[in-house]
Amino acid sequence: MDSLDPLRRLAVEQARNRALMIGAAVGLAWLVLVGLFAFFGPEAEGQGAVGWPLWLVGVFLPLALVWLAVWAARSLLILRLEAEELRAMLARMQGEGAAAEPMAEPRPVAPAPAPAVRRSTVPPAPRPAADARQATLELDSLPETELTATELFHALNFPDGPEDREAIRCLRLALADPGMARLIRAAQDVVTLLAGQGVYMDELAMPQTDPALWRRFAEGARGETVAALAVIRDEDALASAGAMLRSDEVFRDVAHHFLRHFDRLMSRKAQDSDAELLAVLAETRSGRAFTLLAQVTGMLGRTGTEAEDEAAEAR
Known part of the structure; x- marks a missing residue:
């Protein structure tokens, strides 16, 4: 999992850069359209003191919305990466903690087939040993960790x-x-x-x-x-x-x-x-x-x- 973290971060960074490039392209395209309209469109006569501020708002408001969307997309990508990393870290820790519990017992306890074979050949003798070993492997019987x-x-x-x-x-x-x-x-x-x-x-x-x-x-x-x-x-x-x-x-x-x-x-x-x-x-x-x-x-x-x-x- 750790070896994939740099690749995941690189992919997120590339996606953030793509969002930035898309925002720049859309903003530039909008400015070109505004310029063409201003150059070839009808003359704006009699707009007065109120018309020009409205025209400027119409020009720059879409740009502001575009860059707001770009900022939100880049922030969302980072948030998703951090959430994935935290989930992965918790999953790794939980797996390591669960694996550490059986290893606390001596290694000879781990093999389960041996007691089963002895129980099938001589049923009365091996049963106590098998029961004791089986009890050590029951996850539900593990004591709670006292922190x-x-x-x-x-x-x-x-x-x-x-x-x-x-x-x-x-x-x-x-x-x-x-x-x-x-x-x-x-x-x-x-x-x-x-x-x-x-x-x-x-x-x-x-x-x-x-x-x-x-x-x-x-x-x-x-x-x-x-x-x-x-x-x-x-x-x-x-x-x-x-x-x-x-x-x-x-x-x-x-x-x-x-x-x-x-x-x-x-x-x-x-x-x-x-x-x-x-x-x-x-x-x-x-x-x-x-x-x-x-x-x-x-x-x-x-x-x-x-x-x-x-x-x-x-x-």
């Missing part, structure tokens, strides 16, 4: 890039646990889909909240009793998330899946951790996505309709 508070924070915040080695290490540890892996995959899907609509977690301001309220939320409180946790004031982000929940069935399913898993994590941590940890986890990129969606869905006392009404009033 420290710092490791959990880095895993839920995602690495900032390939050089963020500590965050990558913590993410690999988290992906070794099936439950955490499901949460992280759901969080990554939600963050990526929101970014596709211009909602970025790093740009969401998260004022400090009362840790006791997060503990109360983790213990099952909902609605107005924990309304002080609804601290996101970015009305555009709230409106976009609400619109996606209503109109995008795929996003709605992914978002509710993510909300359930993050809620379970908070409930589990509320039983054996300090309330400060819950507040800190809410400040990660995954936690910000959870707060945004919980605020829009009304879990924190604010519904998507209310958020849109406030956004309309702000405009």
Whole structure:
């Protein structure tokens, strides 16, 4: 996968250059048409002080729209590349984490045919050994990975890039646990889909909240009793998330899946951790996505309709 990254980046860069060339060609063609019209067209008489500004707007507005489309296309290509790289990195880490679990046992345990042969020849004797070995290979029986508070924070915040080695290490540890892996995959899907609509977690301001309220939320409180946790004031982000929940069935399913898993994590941590940890986890990129969606869905006392009404009033 790593060997394909330079080729993928080269293809994206070529596509961005093509978009730039197409924009330049369209803009030049438009200017040529305007020049021909100005040269061969009827004389513009009596336009006055109002006519010329309108004529200039008619000339330059299409150019502005063309270059806006070029900028959007180039930005979308970069966004898709970053999303693919993050998905690939998570997939690699999950694969390496899953592969590392069986290798923790001694190599002689790996071959399964030998116990089967002995069981067929002398059934009573080999059965205990076969059962013990089979138990070590059952993925469902693997113990959950116990992460420290710092490791959990880095895993839920995602690495900032390939050089963020500590965050990558913590993410690999988290992906070794099936439950955490499901949460992280759901969080990554939600963050990526929101970014596709211009909602970025790093740009969401998260004022400090009362840790006791997060503990109360983790213990099952909902609605107005924990309304002080609804601290996101970015009305555009709230409106976009609400619109996606209503109109995008795929996003709605992914978002509710993510909300359930993050809620379970908070409930589990509320039983054996300090309330400060819950507040800190809410400040990660995954936690910000959870707060945004919980605020829009009304879990924190604010519904998507209310958020849109406030956004309309702000405009």
